[in-house]
Amino acid sequence: MLDLLPQLLLTGLTIGSIYALVAIGFVIIYNITGILNFAQGEFPMIGAMLCAAMLAAHVPLAPAAAVAVAGTCVVGALMERLAIEPAFGGHPLTLIIITFGVSMAFRGLALLLWGADPYALPEFTPGAPLAVLTGVLGRQAMWAIGLSVVVVGALFAFFARTLPGAAVRACADNPFASRLVGISPRRMALFAFTVAAGVGAVGGIVIAPITGVTYDMGLGLGLKGFVAAVIGGLTNAPAAVLGGYVVGMIESLVTGYLVPGYGSAITFALLLVVLSLQREGLLQGAGRRQV
Amino acid sequence: MSRDLAGLAALAGALAVVPALAPSTYVMALCNIIGLYAIVTVGLVLLGTSGQVSLGQAAFYGIGAYASALLSRDLGWSPWLAMPCAVGLVAATAYAVGLPALRLADVFFVLATLGVGIIVNVLMVQLDPLTGGASGLRDIPGLALGGRRLTTDRDYYYVIWTAAIAALLLARNLTGHRTGRALRAILGSEVGAAALGIDVSRYKMRVFVLSAAYAGAAGALYAHYIRFISPSPFALYASLFFLIMAVVGGLTNVWGGLFGAAAVTLLDQFVRAEMPRIFPRVGGEYQTAIYGIVLVLIMIFFPSGIVRGGLDLRRLLGGGRHPATTPGAAGAEPADGARA
Numbered sequence: 001m002l003d004l005l006p007q008l009l010l011t012g013l014t015i016g017s018i019y020a021l022v023a024i025g026f027v028i029i030y031n032i033t034g035i036l037n038f039a040q041g042e043f044p045m046i047g048a049m050l051c052a053a054m055l056a057a058h059v060p061l062a063p064a065a066a067v068a069v070a071g072t073c074v075v076g077a078l079m080e081r082l083a084i085e086p087a088f089g090g091h092p093l094t095l096i097i098i099t100f101g102v103s104m105a106f107r108g109l110a111l112l113l114w115g116a117d118p119y120a121l122p123e124f125t126p127g128a129p130l131a132v133l134t135g136v137l138g139r140q141a142m143w144a145i146g147l148s149v150v151v152v153g154a155l156f157a158f159f160a161r162t163l164p165g166a167a168v169r170a171c172a173d174n175p176f177a178s179r180l181v182g183i184s185p186r187r188m189a190l191f192a193f194t195v196a197a198g199v200g201a202v203g204g205i206v207i208a209p210i211t212g213v214t215y216d217m218g219l220g221l222g223l224k225g226f227v228a229a230v231i232g233g234l235t236n237a238p239a240a241v242l243g244g245y246v247v248g249m250i251e252s253l254v255t256g257y258l259v260p261g262y263g264s265a266i267t268f269a270l271l272l273v274v275l276s277l278q279r280e281g282l283l284q285g286a287g288r289r290q291v
Numbered sequence: 292m293s294r295d296l297a298g299l300a301a302l303a304g305a306l307a308v309v310p311a312l313a314p315s316t317y318v319m320a321l322c323n324i325i326g327l328y329a330i331v332t333v334g335l336v337l338l339g340t341s342g343q344v345s346l347g348q349a350a351f352y353g354i355g356a357y358a359s360a361l362l363s364r365d366l367g368w369s370p371w372l373a374m375p376c377a378v379g380l381v382a383a384t385a386y387a388v389g390l391p392a393l394r395l396a397d398v399f400f401v402l403a404t405l406g407v408g409i410i411v412n413v414l415m416v417q418l419d420p421l422t423g424g425a426s427g428l429r430d431i432p433g434l435a436l437g438g439r440r441l442t443t444d445r446d447y448y449y450v451i452w453t454a455a456i457a458a459l460l461l462a463r464n465l466t467g468h469r470t471g472r473a474l475r476a477i478l479g480s481e482v483g484a485a486a487l488g489i490d491v492s493r494y495k496m497r498v499f500v501l502s503a504a505y506a507g508a509a510g511a512l513y514a515h516y517i518r519f520i521s522p523s524p525f526a527l528y529a530s531l532f533f534l535i536m537a538v539v540g541g542l543t544n545v546w547g548g549l550f551g552a553a554a555v556t557l558l559d560q561f562v563r564a565e566m567p568r569i570f571p572r573v574g575g576e577y578q579t580a581i582y583g584i585v586l587v588l589i590m591i592f593f594p595s596g597i598v599r600g601g602l603d604l605r606r607l608l609g610g611g612r613h614p615a616t617t618p619g620a621a622g623a624e625p626a627d628g629a630r631a
Contacts, residue, residue: 108580
């Protein structure tokens with residue numbers, strides 16, 4: 001019973017790394033625009049699907065992955081321009097409903113383009129898995145965990161060390177004052193959706209060799225990523241990444257030790273608990289954003 | 292307000308002649324589904340009147356269906372007893388959900404209802420011995436009226452639309468009087484409403500429980516009408532579907548709820564019939580692409596609903612004349628609260 005534990009934790013860490021990447025996208029967009037983007041989980045799906053489509057056209061993996069990430073960034077930018085920008089400044093609920101609409105649209109279009117069958121991507125570096133205690137960690141799982149850490153580090157460096165990063169932080173802190181010093185909140189919103197889409201695509205491409213990719217994986221990923229972001233306090237990217245690992249491990253432990261099938265129920269029960277515990281903090285956060 | 296009653300009478304009259312004009316099973320079945328969805332949507336609109344949105348309505352719809360089905364099938368209760376008990380159970384569930392959830396700020400309340408919806412759907416699939424798991428429940432007893440078993444779609448047409456009109460009448464009475472004014476005041480400003488002596492949290496709880504009860508009643512009727520239920524019609528996508536119906540109608544207009552349910556159901560039928568001709572190879576739920584785009588377009592161009600948006604458009608085209616005050620239309624004016 002106990003010797004199952006390392007394996008379950010490693011699996012949870014692997015799955016958690018993609019939740020973490022989705023959660024980072026949530027946090028970036030929420031911080032800059034105050035919008036909860038429930039189409040966030042569609043970006044990993046789109047990224048992995050684009051990559052699979054290019055592999056089918058005999059493009060090597062590395063350029064295919066790069067083009068897929070860039071393509072997903074374009075999709076994110078288009079989403080901001082076509083669906084979010086026209087309703088900018090509307091009621092927060094209006095914007096949330098729009099993101100659900102976009103999520104449905106992406107899902108339906110993906111089904112039309114790529115069909116209902118699952119696609120698989122090859123492992124980045126095939127090879128023997130690494131033994132950790134009584135469990136094993138596959139090469140691709142190492143890629144997933146490693147990339148989630150690298151992406152968080154890169155984003156952190158960007159926000160903390162560069163001038164454009166400072167502009168984004170300024171916009172998140174006080175959109176009105178940023179406009180006075182020449183930072184356009186609209187452009188920042190476009191930037192937020194583009195980056196969030198790209199981060200999501202990285203997650204989708206790195207996890208697809210393990211889990212496969214289907215047109216309908218987006219909604220579930222988006223909701224799990226959202227739970228991870230809420231656990232992390234919704235405005236804190238490193239905490240959201242930890243939230244992603246927590247959600248992944250809880251799911252893995254529930255599936256391994258309790259009963260398979262209840263994983264998502266437990267995750268959302270956790271969401272309800274966290275929501276009611278963090279009530280004051282969340283309310284203040286939401287109140288600040290609406291002003 | 293008497294225009295509302297005249298409208299209801301006209302609706303009842305029109306509904307009474309439909310079976311004579313178009314007695315086909317298809318039309319009757321379509322009308323029945325519209326009636327059931329209209330009950331859920333009107334409940335969602337009642338909730339919208341107070342400025343709240345729920346993404347858990349499909350769960351309440353499902354609890355109503357499962358509870359009534361189990362009580363009548365496994366315990367042998369009469370469906371006429373099982374249905375009110377199922378509605379009571381749904382209302383109690385909504386109360387238990389609302390206690391913590393209604394304290395959250397509006398956006399997070401939506402997310403809490405979404406979480407509840409997903410949990411309930413997982414339980415429907417996983418509690419196999421009770422709910423029959425993914426394969427669902429068969430042989431649910433149908434309804435009987437005055438010793439006669441209801442068997443045809445036309446029999447159920449009368450039952451379902453009687454319930455739908457009762458639901459509309461109750462919603463219209465609530466929104467047209469003190470409760471409605473209080474709810475619109477809460478929509479305008481919760482703080483302002485509280486300052487006027489409106490017990491904000493109690494009204495919000497009541498309208499949330501009532502909207503869940505609407506969904507539960509529709510679900511119970513659905514179970515005895517279709518006589519087979521499985522978890523899939525009660526998943527998150529159904530909640531989004533109900534939300535689309537409500538926003539098409541304008542989220543705060545009771546009549547809009549009826550319009551939205553009918554418009555979206557007819558669109559759904561049209562799409563299901565026409566899409567295979569355009570894309571013959573593809574199967575599955577690809578029509579969600581269209582609903583998603585429709586939802587986005589409505590929220591961008593008609594945030595107060597098509598019915599209301601059409602009125603605004605007409606006013607715009609008519610050179611800025613003041614629109615006739617439509618009873619029960621999206622009256623979010625906080626001034627209404629002063630009279631509550």
